[in-house]
Amino acid sequence: MIVLDLLISVLAIAVLQLAGMFLFALMTPFNDLEELRKGNTAVGVALGGKFLATAIILGVAAYTNSSILHMGLWFFVGYICLIATYWVFDWATPGIKLSEHLQQGNAAVAALLAFVYIGIAFAVSSLII
Numbered sequence: 001m002i003v004l005d006l007l008i009s010v011l012a013i014a015v016l017q018l019a020g021m022f023l024f025a026l027m028t029p030f031n032d033l034e035e036l037r038k039g040n041t042a043v044g045v046a047l048g049g050k051f052l053a054t055a056i057i058l059g060v061a062a063y064t065n066s067s068i069l070h071m072g073l074w075f076f077v078g079y080i081c082l083i084a085t086y087w088v089f090d091w092a093t094p095g096i097k098l099s100e101h102l103q104q105g106n107a108a109v110a111a112l113l114a115f116v117y118i119g120i121a122f123a124v125s126s127l128i129i
Contacts, residue, residue, distance in 0.1 A: 012068045013058055016075050020054040021047075023079075027086060030103045042102045042110035049114020053082055053121035060125035078124045085120045089113065 024047075025032045035043040057078030058071075065071040090098045101109040 009062065009068065009071075012072065013062055016058055016072060017051075017054055020058075020075075020079055020082075021051060023083070024050045024054075027083070028099050028102070030099065035103065040103070040105050042105045042107045045107060045110035046102055046113050049110075049117040050082070052114075053117035054079065056118065056121040057082070057125055057128070060128050064128050074128045078121070078128065081120060081124045082117060085116060086113075089116055 030043075032043055032047060036047070054075075058075050061071045061074035061078065065074060086098070090096075096109060098109065098113060102113075
């Protein structure tokens, strides 16, 4: 029974992580995978930050909840915060259009955005019960 519960939990985590990354990809006006194929380091760094941030929130949600439903709900709350972070950060930096700078390969913007995602993920994770 424990093995089955573990397998179901791992499957739920994988599905939520992939769904989160898919939704993040829809937020950019360019194709993330195509930019990666071109060797766009900035897009890779930003995607890595998004992946790590969603994993942090998902990991804490899984650790603090014994129900897959509650884990999913907390992940949804944390994920909404990450999406809002992108739009707030884009708004708070009026001279920098994030999507354009990422597509142009601006690694500095990508690194800052990745760390903003990770920082928000740690902060939001502390609220998950």
